[in-house]
Amino acid sequence: MDAPLRPSAGDEPAPLDFGGAVLLVVAEIPPGRVMTYGDVAAALGSRGARAVGRVMALEGSSLPWWRVVRADARPPAGHEAEALEHYEQEATPLRWTGPRGEPDAYRLDLAACRWAPAD
DNA sequence: CAGTTGACAGTCC
DNA sequence: GGGACTGCCAACT
Numbered sequence: 270m271d272a273p274l275r276p277s278a279g280d281e282p283a284p285l286d287f288g289g290a291v292l293l294v295v296a297e298i299p300p301g302r303v304m305t306y307g308d309v310a311a312a313l314g315s316r317g318a319r320a321v322g323r324v325m326a327l328e329g330s331s332l333p334w335w336r337v338v339r340a341d342a343r344p345p346a347g348h349e350a351e352a353l354e355h356y357e358q359e360a361t362p363l364r365w366t367g368p369r370g371e372p373d374a375y376r377l378d379l380a381a382c383r384w385a386p387a388d
Numbered sequence: 389c390a391g392t393t394g395a396c397a398g399t400c401c
Numbered sequence: 402g403g404g405a406c407t408g409c410c411a412a413c414t
Binding site for chain 3: 286310316317318321323324327
């Protein structure tokens, strides 16, 4: 799947809805790697980073949602501790900025684990 | 059909 | 380095 979507084709609609496309991209993210919401949206040819997050909140329950992080190198809001368990399990490069007791005391090393569909 | 919401991003202070 | 404001896009009420 080199070109699952046509960002500016203007003549051929996507095979799936925006939500469906998001699910496909997120499902393609390999373990130990992460993508920002903006990157996922950009991969779809859209800029709705928030729209991507909304899809994850609804359908993400069946996907590796922890592989999709914010541009702040932070995991999804309200799921920092939950995502941390997966990061340690997949050996995702993290950067601790505080005590391990704090769930939001860590940030992802996007410089090392950032991934793209074409990579 | 218009307003509100939301697992966000980029820029300015 | 962190906090506040604005812009985006798609779905919900």
